Amino acid sequence: MDKQCLDCGNSIKGRADKKFCDDHCRSNYNNRIKATENPQVKKINQILLKNWKILTALNPEGKTKLTKAKLIKEGYNFNYQTHNYQTKNGSNYVFCYDHGFLALENDWFLLVRNNEEG
Incomplete structure (x- = not known):
């Protein structure tokens, strides 16, 4: 089972605990979450x-x-x-x-x- 990037949905290669395909996706994801804060x-x-x-x-x-x-x-x-x-x-x-x-x-x-x- 391939893991998918939480931001773009692309397949992730590398460590088992990896959540994003690159720093750009990690940043996008966290910025989007932060934008919805109160x-x-x-x-x-x-x-x-x-x-x-x-x-x-x-x-x-x-x-x-x-x-x-x-x-x-x-x-x-x-x-x-x-x-x-x-x-x-x-x-x-x-x-x-x-x-x-x-x-x-x-x-x-x-x-x-x-x-x-x-």
């Missing part, structure tokens, strides 16, 4: 990634202070985050994956990086 999830993931990139670029040393205006200018979207962390003294850090911030007085922010694994 567009809302895709949009949110794009926003989260952009927020993370902004925080990462503005905070290369792992801790820095800057203004809210700087975050806004860079395109940071304050409506999207991955999680919050509240300290014992009540400070609320907002995170986008491993990068986050603490809102300070007068529209200043302390950017931080969580270096914990897992």
Whole structure:
């Protein structure tokens, strides 16, 4: 029994676990599957990634202070985050994956990086 490529349907030669005849078919198949994903999830993931990139670029040393205006200018979207962390003294850090911030007085922010694994 010949195995067939999941994308084009051509016969596959090679390893027993092979699913595609070449890289082009593998890419086409995966792109087609990804295109059918929930567009809302895709949009949110794009926003989260952009927020993370902004925080990462503005905070290369792992801790820095800057203004809210700087975050806004860079395109940071304050409506999207991955999680919050509240300290014992009540400070609320907002995170986008491993990068986050603490809102300070007068529209200043302390950017931080969580270096914990897992």
